[in-house]
Amino acid sequence: MKKVNVLIVEDNELMRQGLRSVLERSEEFCVVGEAEDGEEAVRLAQTLKPDVIVMDIGLPYKNGIEATRDIKQNSPSVNIVMLTSHDNDDEIFAALSAGAQGYCLKDCASERIKIALSSVSQGAAWIDPRIAQKVLSAFEGGRKEKSESEAEKSSSVAPGSGSSAAAGGLDTLSAREKDVLRLMVDGASNKEISEKLIISISTVRTHVEHILEKLAVTGRTQAAVKAMKEGLV
Numbered sequence: 001m002k003k004v005n006v007l008i009v010e011d012n013e014l015m016r017q018g019l020r021s022v023l024e025r026s027e028e029f030c031v032v033g034e035a036e037d038g039e040e041a042v043r044l045a046q047t048l049k050p051d052v053i054v055m056d057i058g059l060p061y062k063n064g065i066e067a068t069r070d071i072k073q074n075s076p077s078v079n080i081v082m083l084t085s086h087d088n089d090d091e092i093f094a095a096l097s098a099g100a101q102g103y104c105l106k107d108c109a110s111e112r113i114k115i116a117l118s119s120v121s122q123g124a125a126w127i128d129p130r131i132a133q134k135v136l137s138a139f140e141g142g143r144k145e146k147s148e149s150e151a152e153k154s155s156s157v158a159p160g161s162g163s164s165a166a167a168g169g170l171d172t173l174s175a176r177e178k179d180v181l182r183l184m185v186d187g188a189s190n191k192e193i194s195e196k197l198i199i200s201i202s203t204v205r206t207h208v209e210h211i212l213e214k215l216a217v218t219g220r221t222q223a224a225v226k227a228m229k230e231g232l233v
Helices: 013-024 037-048 064-074 089-098 110-121 130-154 176-187 191-195 201-215 220-229
Strands: 004-008 027-037 052-055 079-084 101-106
Touching: 004 013, 004 037, 004 064, 004 110, 013 027, 013 089, 013 101, 013 110, 037 052, 037 130, 037 191, 052 064, 064 089, 064 191, 079 110, 089 101, 089 176, 101 130, 101 220, 176 191, 176 201, 191 201, 201 220
Parallel strands: 004 027, 004 052, 052 079, 079 101
Antiparallel strands: none
């Protein structure tokens, strides 16, 4: 049986050693390299060409989300599993939108990590059950709000009056609003969006308000989920 080649990206030495020990005890995996920061991860991903990368988020120089995005742009076939203690919504959706196929919390059992790596190496997605519930809740919240918004619009507009069937869709956003939304999906703060797009923070806030209103969602996370679902990122 061909082994799954794994690159471990983790800045904590004890954690790296523990992961290597767990994986090398299995006949399914072969650890081909280790990286201590995001920049090294991007370089090793190109030279070692692993089947799967285990990626932490809190890395020096280039965080795991940025490294994941760069790796997927250079090597789309490489599969990435985020293994992190971070469980906040912004980082979950930013990691998934960057191209990660798996998201696993560090306090999970070693067997679960191996299952995640095995699943992702075969082209499947794997999300920690505790994280999966957040993703499902965000999707369901977005669907419910869109349905309620459309119902309100249809009840207040007379037949034949030209009501937009695309209400709540990404096609209602301007080009600049889509730029802002892409950065929101990446987990960027208003300040970071302001700096990257060279616009004022007050303008960013206005764009965010318009995005939430047009997409019929109540928060940045649901906006990010809708953007991912409808293929903006």
